[in-house]
Amino acid sequence: MKLLSTLLISILLFLGQSSCAQQFDLSKLDTFFDTLNINNKAMMSVAISKNSKLIYQRSIGYASIADNVKASAATQYRIGSISKTFTSSMIFQLIDEGKLSLNTTLDKFFPSVANASGITVGNLLSHRSGIHSFTNDAEYLQYMTMPKTQDEMTAIIAASKPDFEPGTKTEYSNSNYVLLGYIIEKITRKTYPENLKQRITLKLNLTATHYGGKTDIAKQQSHSYKMIQKWELQPETDMSIPGGAGAIVSTPAELTQFITALLQGRLISAKSLEEMKTMQEGMGMGLFKVPYNSESGYGHNGSIDGFVSSAYYFPGGEYAVAICSNGIAYPLNDILIALLSTCSGNPVLIPSFKSVTLKPEELDKYAGVYSSKDIPLKITVTKTDHTLTAQATGQGAFPLTPTEKNKFVFDSAGIIMEFNPGEGTFRLKQGGGNFLFKKE
Numbered sequence: 001m002k003l004l005s006t007l008l009i010s011i012l013l014f015l016g017q018s019s020c021a022q023q024f025d026l027s028k029l030d031t032f033f034d035t036l037n038i039n040n041k042a043m044m045s046v047a048i049s050k051n052s053k054l055i056y057q058r059s060i061g062y063a064s065i066a067d068n069v070k071a072s073a074a075t076q077y078r079i080g081s082i083s084k085t086f087t088s089s090m091i092f093q094l095i096d097e098g099k100l101s102l103n104t105t106l107d108k109f110f111p112s113v114a115n116a117s118g119i120t121v122g123n124l125l126s127h128r129s130g131i132h133s134f135t136n137d138a139e140y141l142q143y144m145t146m147p148k149t150q151d152e153m154t155a156i157i158a159a160s161k162p163d164f165e166p167g168t169k170t171e172y173s174n175s176n177y178v179l180l181g182y183i184i185e186k187i188t189r190k191t192y193p194e195n196l197k198q199r200i201t202l203k204l205n206l207t208a209t210h211y212g213g214k215t216d217i218a219k220q221q222s223h224s225y226k227m228i229q230k231w232e233l234q235p236e237t238d239m240s241i242p243g244g245a246g247a248i249v250s251t252p253a254e255l256t257q258f259i260t261a262l263l264q265g266r267l268i269s270a271k272s273l274e275e276m277k278t279m280q281e282g283m284g285m286g287l288f289k290v291p292y293n294s295e296s297g298y299g300h301n302g303s304i305d306g307f308v309s310s311a312y313y314f315p316g317g318e319y320a321v322a323i324c325s326n327g328i329a330y331p332l333n334d335i336l337i338a339l340l341s342t343c344s345g346n347p348v349l350i351p352s353f354k355s356v357t358l359k360p361e362e363l364d365k366y367a368g369v370y371s372s373k374d375i376p377l378k379i380t381v382t383k384t385d386h387t388l389t390a391q392a393t394g395q396g397a398f399p400l401t402p403t404e405k406n407k408f409v410f411d412s413a414g415i416i417m418e419f420n421p422g423e424g425t426f427r428l429k430q431g432g433g434n435f436l437f438k439k440e
Contacts (some may be wrong), residue, residue: 018416026056028348032338033058036330039353041411042224044073044325051318053259054253056342061327063222073253076208076221077324080246080302082255087244088286089262090199092272095121100325102275109183112158119166121183124176125276132160132271133173147240148163150182170281174245181244188235192244203256204261210250212239212320221249224306227412228399229387234306246304252322254431255311259299260320277313284324290418301332307334319343331414337342353411356402359385365410367420370437372428377436379428390417 026162036042043061047054059071072217086276094100102122106129107115113119115130123129134156135142148156181192182334188195193211201209208220215221215236223410225231239247250258264271276285277298290312295391299312299320309342310332311322321339330351363383371378380391381400388408391397398415400408414427 014422023341025345026346028350029056029338029342030058032348032350033060035353036149036335038059039232040227041328041334041353042325042328043071043182043231043327044323044335045073045075045252046078046323046335047073047256047321048336048343049253049260049320050307051258054256055178056339057253063220063326064217065225066233067217067364069327071218071222072220073323074208074220075251075287076219076251077244077309077326078212078224078302078304078307079248079250079255079324080242080304080307082250082300082302082309082311083155083242083244083248085194085259085262085286085300085311086200086248087177087180087184088186088276089267090195091125091180091286092119092268092276094184094187096206096269096272100183106179109186110154110158110179112154113179114158114160114162115166121180123166124180125172125178126280127283128167128170128173128280129173129176130162130164130166130168130171131157131175131179132163133175134160134178135174144241145235147238149240151186151239153178153243154182172283172285174242175415177245178241178243192247196248200258200267200302201210203267204257205252206250209248209250209254209258212247222326226306227327227329237305246302248402250324252311252324254325255309255322256313257312258312259322260318263298263315303349304411310336311334314340314343317343327410330413333412355401356404357411358386358402363388366419366426368424368439370415370426372435372437372440374435379439381426 037060045059048056057073059073059075061071063069063071063075088355091100095102100121102120104121105117105118106119109117113131119129125175137368140434157179184195185192196211200206214238215223217438224234226234261267276287280286288300290297293419295314295316297312297314299310302309307326308328309324312319313320321336323335366388367381367383369378369380378393383387388400389397390400398410400417414430417426419426426437428435428437
């Protein structure tokens, strides 16, 4: 349910040409996805639309490997935190109806949450509440696959100490949007799925977008995977837990329809849309802003289990792009850039996945614990049989693939590690950053 964030990954897109062209070189985009598919770097579906009219769709990989079900345009994916944009839209609909305001305080609904009388709906929407995100706790991994009631989730959220005083800073928290989903239910006296259907999917004729449950391959839903040495099936979060923060299932085509309708003002009032789009410390109210040439796009990313997703709309060219992946071993940002390069008429860069084979004894010189003066992370590099893995402080281990002498990559996060064994150092390159680490 978080933004994709292995080490230092950033979603900002910096492209350098004019606005979207009318002609597309779709063959290059097909080659791009063929290359990812052949090299087993992703399983996903993508879509590009202009004013809700689909221009491009492509699916690669499998919805279920064990069942030998290939992905298609109809495959449904968990979209994680893009659900927050749906939740925010419904909150603003209630505001437009006079049933709520940005200044309504949380104690009207959940007085047991610390600082509830000082936390507004606006604070929840903009991640400025100070409420601790339950997904950051180690205990979350112990119960994430088990169903929880609203009372149980509220108790979990209320049990945490605040991270900061309401309104004093911005910090992403899934707890905010779980509570917002519950507020929608309390005000309307209808379930979140009922509200989603009535307020958004029926209005936009979105037949594949719904509140998720246990994955059902027969209903064209997909399992999710993580690339270790091969695609490994990931545990399923019980969708009673993420709720309004991350429980929606959809397709890229329908996400482009939704994000286009929202940004064109067809779901909420112009005033509410401006509130959603207003950024404070990098976050809006259910939207993020990304630069694209001289204009900006709006949307959200998502991550849950092994799923990652993106949906963005660019008002200047009236284009929307969306990605839904159930297995990824290549930077999501680079896939977005490929889609937007196609829109702008820029060249699509085809990745090269060359690698070299190293003997087990050659890997010994890289193993160790490294620290940096540049960033507060330690990275442990471990040799296991014929491979190297790296693990940063507080994060999961990831495999390192050698591409040339002393150079290793982790494609899914865009990480490059260039070692200097003689000096006991390596340089970590990611997202434009370049950081020196030294062996302890």
